[in-house]
Amino acid sequence: MTALVEVKGLDKAFGGVHAVEGVSFSVEAGQVYSVIGPNGAGKTTLFNLITGLYTPTKGEILLNGESTLKLEPNELAERGMCRTFQQMQICMNMTAIENVMLGRHLQLKSSLFTTLFRLPSLRRNEAAARKRAAELMEYVGCGDYLDTEASAMSYGALKRLEIARALAAEPKVILLDEPAAGLNAVETAALEDLIRKIADQGTTVMLVEHDMKLVMGISDRLLVLNYGRVLAEGTPEEIRQNPDVIAAYLGG
Amino acid sequence: MLNTFMQSRLRGLVILALILIILPAFLGNPFHYELVTQMAIIAATVVGLNLLVGFAGQISLGHAGFFGLGAYFTGIATGTYGWSSVPALVVGAVVVGFIAWIVGRPILRLKGHYLSMATLAVGFIIAIILNNERALTGGPDGMPVPAFEVFGWELSAFGSYSLLGIEIEGFQAWYIFASVVLLVAVWFALNLIESPIGRALRSVHGSEVAASVVGVNTAKYKSLVFVISAIYASLMGSLYAHFQGFITPAVASFEFSILFITMVVLGGMGSTFGVILGAVVLKLLPQVLADFQELEHVMFGLILMLTMIFMPKGLLPTLTAFVSKKMRKKAGGEA
Numbered sequence: 247m248t249a250l251v252e253v254k255g256l257d258k259a260f261g262g263v264h265a266v267e268g269v270s271f272s273v274e275a276g277q278v279y280s281v282i283g284p285n286g287a288g289k290t291t292l293f294n295l296i297t298g299l300y301t302p303t304k305g306e307i308l309l310n311g312e313s314t315l316k317l318e319p320n321e322l323a324e325r326g327m328c329r330t331f332q333q334m335q336i337c338m339n340m341t342a343i344e345n346v347m348l349g350r351h352l353q354l355k356s357s358l359f360t361t362l363f364r365l366p367s368l369r370r371n372e373a374a375a376r377k378r379a380a381e382l383m384e385y386v387g388c389g390d391y392l393d394t395e396a397s398a399m400s401y402g403a404l405k406r407l408e409i410a411r412a413l414a415a416e417p418k419v420i421l422l423d424e425p426a427a428g429l430n431a432v433e434t435a436a437l438e439d440l441i442r443k444i445a446d447q448g449t450t451v452m453l454v455e456h457d458m459k460l461v462m463g464i465s466d467r468l469l470v471l472n473y474g475r476v477l478a479e480g481t482p483e484e485i486r487q488n489p490d491v492i493a494a495y496l497g498g
Numbered sequence: 499m500l501n502t503f504m505q506s507r508l509r510g511l512v513i514l515a516l517i518l519i520i521l522p523a524f525l526g527n528p529f530h531y532e533l534v535t536q537m538a539i540i541a542a543t544v545v546g547l548n549l550l551v552g553f554a555g556q557i558s559l560g561h562a563g564f565f566g567l568g569a570y571f572t573g574i575a576t577g578t579y580g581w582s583s584v585p586a587l588v589v590g591a592v593v594v595g596f597i598a599w600i601v602g603r604p605i606l607r608l609k610g611h612y613l614s615m616a617t618l619a620v621g622f623i624i625a626i627i628l629n630n631e632r633a634l635t636g637g638p639d640g641m642p643v644p645a646f647e648v649f650g651w652e653l654s655a656f657g658s659y660s661l662l663g664i665e666i667e668g669f670q671a672w673y674i675f676a677s678v679v680l681l682v683a684v685w686f687a688l689n690l691i692e693s694p695i696g697r698a699l700r701s702v703h704g705s706e707v708a709a710s711v712v713g714v715n716t717a718k719y720k721s722l723v724f725v726i727s728a729i730y731a732s733l734m735g736s737l738y739a740h741f742q743g744f745i746t747p748a749v750a751s752f753e754f755s756i757l758f759i760t761m762v763v764l765g766g767m768g769s770t771f772g773v774i775l776g777a778v779v780l781k782l783l784p785q786v787l788a789d790f791q792e793l794e795h796v797m798f799g800l801i802l803m804l805t806m807i808f809m810p811k812g813l814l815p816t817l818t819a820f821v822s823k824k825m826r827k828k829a830g831g832e833a
Contacts, residue, residue: 335705336705356694362690
C-alpha cells in the first residue's frame with residue numbers, strides 16, 4: 247500500500263521556538279491515525295502545516311505522492327483533504343444546513359449567468375445538495391437542526407456540524423482536531439461511533455485528541471509528540487508499553 | 499396559500515413591486531417623482547454594495563468612485579462622442595468592472611481598517627481625476643449629459659410619452675424605468691445570495707478559514723463580489739447621469755461614498771430590502787428635517803446615532819424581529 251499522507255522531516259519555527267521539529271511519518275489510506283501528546287506538543291501546528299494553513303520552515307508533505315508545499319488550503323480541499331478545528335470554525339451568519347452545504351462547494355460549480363437568472367440546473371443542484379446535507383446532518387446526529395441558525399446551536403451540536411461539513415466535501419482524508427474536547431461522556435461515545443462509521447466507509451481519518459480511551463479504542467496507529475518532536479510511533483499496543491511515552495505522560 | 503407565499507423567497511420582491519406600483523398615488527408633483535426616482539437608482543447601487551459589505555463582510559469607503567466613473571463614462575461617451583446610451587452603459591460597466599478587478603486584487607488582501615483606508619484612497623483618486631481632467635470632464639463645473647436614448651427613442655424627464663394608451667409625463671416614465679431597474683437589481687442580488695456563489699461569499703464573512711478548507715478560493719470570491727458591486731455602482735451611475743442631465747465630480751465624492759455605506763449600515767447589513775429602506779430614509783430625512791433649518795445637520799447626525807445605538811442590526815432586521823416576536827406572543831397567547 248502507498249501512503250496517502252507522507253510527512254518528511256517537517257520543521258516549523260515561530261521565531262526561536264520550534265513548534266514542530268524533524269517530524270516524519272506516513273498515513274496509509276483507510277487508517278485511523280491519531281496524533282497525541284501533552285499540551286503544547288505541536289499537534290495542532292502539525293495539522294495546520296498538513297492542511298496548508300502554515301508554511302513549514304523545513305521538510306516536505308506529500309498528499310497522494312504530490313508535494314503540498316505550494317498549495318493553498320482550498321487547493322488541498324480540491325485534492326481530497328478536509329478538516330475540522332479545535333477552535334470551531336462555523337459560519338455563524340448562516341443556518342446549520344447552509345454550513346454543511348458550503349462543504350459541497352467544490353461539487354457545486356455554477357456560472358455567474360446561471361446564478362443570476364437562477365436557471366433550473368442551479369435549482370436542481372441546490373435541491374440535491376440540500377438533500378445530501380440533510381442526510382449528512384442526520385448521519386452525524388444533528389438532523390433536528392436543519393434550518394436552525396448556527397449561532398443558536400449548542401457546542402456539541404456545532405462540533406458534529408463541523409464534521410458534517412467536512413464530510414460533505416467527500417474527502418479522501420479528514421483531519422479532526424480535538425473533536426471530543428468539551429463533550430460529555432455520552433457525546434464522546436457517539437463521536438467514537440461516528441469516527442468508526444467514517445473510517446468503515448473508506449475515508450482516512452487523522453485525529454488529534456486528548457481523550458486516551460477514545461484514541462486507544464479507534465486508532466490503527468498513533469504518533470506521540472513531545473516538545474515538537476516524535477516521541478514514539480506505532481500501534482496502540484506498542485504505544486501503551488513504550489517506556490518513553492509512559493515517562494512523558496506520568497512524569498516517571 | 500398565503501402562508502406558502504409568505505415563506506417563498508420572492509415574497510420581498512413582490513411586496514417591493516406592489517409598493518412601487520401603489521406609490522404614484524401619493525406622489526403629487528414632478529419634484530416627488532424626481533426624489534423617488536433618485537431613491538430607486540441609489541437603492542439599486544446600495545443593493546450592490548450590500549453584496550460586498552453585508553454578505554461578504556468586506557468594506558468599500560470609495561464606492562462613489564465607481565458610481566462616478568459610470569456616470570462620467572456615460573456623460574463623455576454619449577455627450578462628447580455621441581454614443582448611444584446602452585452601449586455606453588455596458589462598455590462603461592465593463593471598464594469599471596475591469597478597473598475594480600485590477601484595484602481589488604491587491605487591496606482585498608487587506609482586512610478591516612486597512613481595507614477601509616485603501617478603498618477610501620481609491621475613491622479619492624477617482625474624484626481627483628474627475629476634478630482635474632477638465633478637457634474630458636469639465637472639471638469641478640461638471641458636464642451636461644444627453645437624455646437616455648435607445649434606437650433613436652429618447653427618455654427625457656421633460657418629454658411626454660404614451661404607455662399602453664395612457665399619456666404620461668417624462669418624469670413618470672423615468673419613475674417606471676427606475677422601478678423596473680431596481681426590481682431587476684434586487685432579483686439578481688437575491689438569486690446571487692441564494693446560490694453556491696452566495697454561500698461562498700457569506701462564508702468569507704463567517705469564517706475565512708472554514709471557507710478555505712472546504713475548497714472556497716476566498717481571494718477569488720472577494721474579487722468577484724468587489725467587481726460585481728462596482729458594476730452595480732457603474733450601471734446606476736450611468737442611469738443617474740442620464741436622469742440628472744448634468745453631473746459634477748460630487749457624484750464620486752467622499753461624502754457620497756459615506757452616504758452609500760451609511761445606507762447599508764442603517765438599513766441593515768446583509769438585508770437586501772433593509773438597505774433599500776436605508777436609502778429611502780437617508781434620502782427622505784433631509785427633506786423632512788428641512789423645517790429645522792440650521793439645526794438640520796445636527797438632527798440628522800443625532801437620528802443616525804440613536805438608530806445605531808438602539809438598532810445596531812439596522813432598521814429592517816430590527817423591525818422584522820420586533821414584529822415576529824409580537825406575532826409569536828400573540829400566537830402563544832391563543833394556544
